[in-house]
Amino acid sequence: MIADRIIEQGTLTTEGGRTAVEVRIPWYRALPGSCIAGAALTVDGVAAPEDTLRWTMNNRTFRFEELVDETGEWWFPLDSAVLSGDVPVQDDQAEHEVRVDLKLYIPYIITDHGVLHIEEHDTKTMKVAQR
């Protein structure tokens, strides 16, 4: 698939301890919120606590538990979503290592073990912009 494009280069921003990065779908077709099963955001080896993570797509912001029932809002292959969480990033001149992990359900592939899920990740290095 297209895991190498999950993180959009140059989109790391931070403000008051909250940090965000734009992410692209590593799959060829749109998926609804209910199939976006989880994510992790790590900057310079520090992971944002799970309960602080938010997912923004189509100008709406969700907690991951809110996405579980969301079958009306879809992540289209050309669109960036924004993953944000509480992780402080200092020094806007330095390069930072950003890692995003994504877990997606593929709703039309039903295996003996349930609906297929895929886990993809991407790591890129970039500077941070203060918002």
Place this chain on the structure above:
Amino acid sequence: MTSLGTPIQGVTLYSFTRAFHARQYDLDGLIRKVAAEGFGPGLEVIGFSSLRGFPDRVDDTFVGKFRDLVAEVGLVPTSLAVNVDTGIRRDRLMNHDELVEYMRKQIEVAARLGFPIARVQISLTPDAMESLLPVAEKYGVTLALEVHADQHGAHERVLALRDRYEKLDSPLLGFTADWGATVTGFAPSLLEAYRRRGASEELLRQVVELWNGFYAEGPPNTQKVHGERFGAFIGLAARNGRPDLGIDFGINGTGLFGPAPLDTWLEIMPWVRHVHGKFFGIDENGEEPSVPVRDLVRQLVENGYSGAISSEYEGWHWNNWQDPFEIIRGEQAIQRSAAADAGSAMITDAAEARRILNNHLAQPVRG
């Protein structure tokens, strides 16, 4: 004797996933590129890939623009690939009524956009297909269920569908034959991609040997055998110190490269309404090294097939070093050459393609 078929040349935009995803082309630009390159006249689109807001938010303005564009550039809509998202909810699978309505909405968009076929998927049972027949009739859209690795034309699930089609006797129920079911080798371009990820020549030799063994044994006819083969790839990777590659070997080795013999297509040939000319790459001799494109085209021609063949390049998953447009050009040249060798020709003229497709399918789409 069956008269020789005249398949219609075409392409699915799925072949250009990497370029579209990279925003090198928007939908309009990609359709224009396909037409300008002469990859048509047949045009296949995946609804959930190419159409923003599919299916609920495809409005009449978009429909009008799409139809005008396709007419302007001289393409012929062949199939809208729709998805059977049974697992869209986290708590349970869709129930029967939800499934029918979910599919109805997508089939309606296919009709409005002028696609005479909706490609549906293997998770639809014979009962589900029977329930969808009134939907197909309402919109004048043929439902062509995709037969794709790890299934094949003689798989028990496919034969059960065929038998139900025969009983229902409707020309609106058929199959999309995907050449990924009848592959003859592990794609060399994928081996090259593993090589670039540091896989040793010895490991790659063993991967090829394992796949060739499955090819010799024949296709899996049960889920159990399929699962065992998947596991064998994982075990092989682990034994060679590359467990990180195991699932990838398993997915590709069993899910993309189906080892069924070509004659399995004959079991369902009268119900084949659409074809995915699935392939993975073109070698230095201008041939497809792992999909027997020439034999597949000959088989279709000799069995009187006059529907579309959508060239479906799937090497984009791993091949980021070659131009997909050049690769499609190469495969379509093989198809045309093979049709000529079989005493026929691929149809490349839009008006002729439209006429032949209307004859091939039962009724005009009511969009």
